[in-house]
Amino acid sequence: MVMEAVTTVAYTLDEGLMEFGTAIDVGNYTRATAFLETLEMTPETEAMWKTLCQLALEARQLHIAERCFSALGQVAKARFLHETNEIADQVSREYARRRRDRLLSGLSTSSHARKEPQTGRNDLFGTGNRKEGQDAGGDMREKEGKGGANSREESVLVT
Incomplete structure (x- = not known):
């Protein structure tokens, strides 16, 4: 009922049109399709199918x-x-x-972790079985404190 x-004045509400409009407004095109499938084909229903089709194409x-x-x-069409x-689904x-096969093969033979024979533990960062003072590449690094903190030489490039 509307006061004019x-x-x-009494107006009858088209519940079907409201259902369809709500489904379209919230982007639930599956719900809109299910609703339209329950209706007979009339000019109004055909217009709703066309509207849904256009929106579905735009939404891919x-x-x-x-x-x-x-x-x-x-x-x-x-x-x-x-x-x-069919092609897209395939x-x-x-x-x-x-992707599943790649993930499963990665779990069984991880290329990131090596099993260390002496310790029996995973060495994710390549740090196991190093001599003291040896870096990850196997090179010996200088020990800190050699000559004191003030004896380090720094080179400065002046341009």
Whole structure:
């Protein structure tokens, strides 16, 4: 009921249109599709399918767009998107398989950790079994305190 000036006018709310509008507003195109699938094809429903199709394409939700084109009877577009979706799904599965295999092979033979034979522990930073004063590359580093802190020579480049 709406009050207009001095009279009260009753309007019936289209719950379906509200459901569709809400789904579109929140970006839930799957929900909008499910709702439209329950309706008979009328000019209003066709307009909603077209709206959903355009939004789905803009959002790159090709599975939804494929369903929209099917509902609208646009067979060529629906078929093209179906084939595109098949390829995308196949590539996605292959990528996931390769990533899983790479992760699993990395767990079984980690190239970052070496097993130290003498200590029996993992040496992640390459620091085990060094002689005192030896750096990670195997070179001997100078001991601090040799000659005192004030005896270090510093070279300064003046340009």
